[in-house]
Amino acid sequence: MTRTARVASTTAPAHGRREHWSGRLAFILAATGSAVGLGNIWKFPYITGVNGGGWFVLIYLICVLAVALPIMVAEILIGRSAQRSPVMAFRKLAGARSPWQGVGWLGVTAAFVILSYYSVVAGWTLHYSWLALSQGFAGLHPAEVEALFGQVYQDPGINLFWHGLFMLLTVTIVAAGVHSGVERWSRILMPLLFLMILALVLRAAGTDGFWPALEFVFGAHGDRLTPAGVLEALGHSFFTLSLGMGAMLTYGSYLRTRDDVVATSLAVGGLDTLISLMACMMIFPIIFVAGLAPGAGPGLVFVSLPIAFGQLPGGALWAAVFFVLLAVAALTSAISLLEVAVSHFLDWRGWSRRRAAIGIGAVIFVLGIPAALSGGTRLFGGDFAAATAVLFGAGHGKNWFDLADYLASNWMLPLGGLGIAVFVAWRMGGQAREQAFMAGSRFARLYWGWVWLLRYIVPLGVLAVFLHALGVF
Ligand code: PHE
DSSP states (O other): HHHHHHHHHHSOOGGGOOOOSHHHHHHHHHHHHHSSSIIIIIIHHHHHHHSSSHHHHHHHHHHHHIIIHHHHHHHHHHOOOOOOOOHHHHHHHHHHOOOTHHHHHHHHHHHHHHHHHHHHHHHHHHHHHHHHHHHSSSSHHHHOOOOOOOHHHOHHHHHHHHHHHHHHHHHHHTTOOIIIIHHHHHHHHHHHHHHHHHHHHHHTTTSSSSSHHHHHHHSSOOOOOOHHHHHHHHHHHHHTTOOOSSSHHHHHTTTTTTTOHHHHHHHHHHHHHHHHHHHHHHHHHHHOOOOOOOOTTIIIIIIIHHHHHHTTTTTHHHHHHHHHHHHHHHHHHHHHHHHHHHHHHHHOOOHHHHHHHHHHHHHHHHHHHHHTOOOOOHHHHHHHHHHHHHHGGGGOOHHHHHHHHOOOOIIIIHHHHHHHIIIIISSSHHHHHHHHHHHHHHHHHGGGHHIIIIIIHHHHHHHHHHHHTTTTO
């Protein structure tokens, strides 16, 4: 970028030259790629398992409809109206010195924090894909599979190598641009992801575990559901839909004004939910057939599932498909996390995309090293955990990895989501808001319901998540 453009960028970035999606489908694919990730295929099934399925899933669906979707519409609208990345968008809509830009800064910070540990788990999925393809998990005893995960979790070499490789892939795609990078790869990877998940669900439907799994996920039972589980469902709806940290805002800023935000949000929210439910319907049948417990926690996918695949005819191949699927899902989400930071430095500092992608990617790689070395314990000693315990109550005893996830899911995303909701509902001004909502929209009838949810239900929900994080419940 030239010097003039750079000077201009602090007030009004090169608007005319902003890249745009080639159409609505491109946006839907990219935004669904951001939403569908480890949150859907790793985390949702395991928290469903821990909370006993049934009512938990229903409550989760209500959270998505009543809290997450209204925020998604608001977040994309801010991006589309301002045609800027998070910080510059709030500066443009609220004024250059407005404290509202803090919401944007929080988002950019969250992108660094989340991607640093997300990439480490994504690295495990690459490593597992490689293991499944090269030797399979067949013939391994359950204890050996467990030992394998322990080794992956603790081996600095394995972790650093795959974390680095995953960041390299992400950087390469983002450096190529919105059009030739993000959009192009979403068009290739998302249909592939859908085909793989469909094949796995069909395979699972052919096992005896399918009906018990259906009953577990959709049956009317809630024996293991607790108030904490309800709030977990709410917190997860932010994470899984990539809300509250500017990812949807940034992708929205590459939309044109005539593109329908409400319809696209419904499509993205619907696809994300569909894929979460499909993930349950491919994982639980296989877990049940192998006689394993659904409530294994985070190890459900990395320990229980390889054990279960090992007992399935043709399991080695299916395990490979599963872990490649997980890696693809993680990649399209990581792209959106890096894009938030990159587009911020483009708009704010006028950096070139290549320079921003490589520089920021390197910083995030370094930030991820503590998580890749499995923990605060090794790097910071007990003192760090103790310090966070004082600051955040429930933070006690967490290593770096858990701490980053805890901070992002329980504090940064809900706070960002609250900021976005309050800004649009109370600060933006009725006329500007209505105009933004109506532009290109076929859903004019939903306007007042949406405003009402943003004004009252969203803040109440977020408040509940905070009180829970503080240990009030
Ligand atoms: N939505 C992604 C997932 O479910 C995670 C993510 C969060 C991506 C925030 C971007 C922004 O895995």
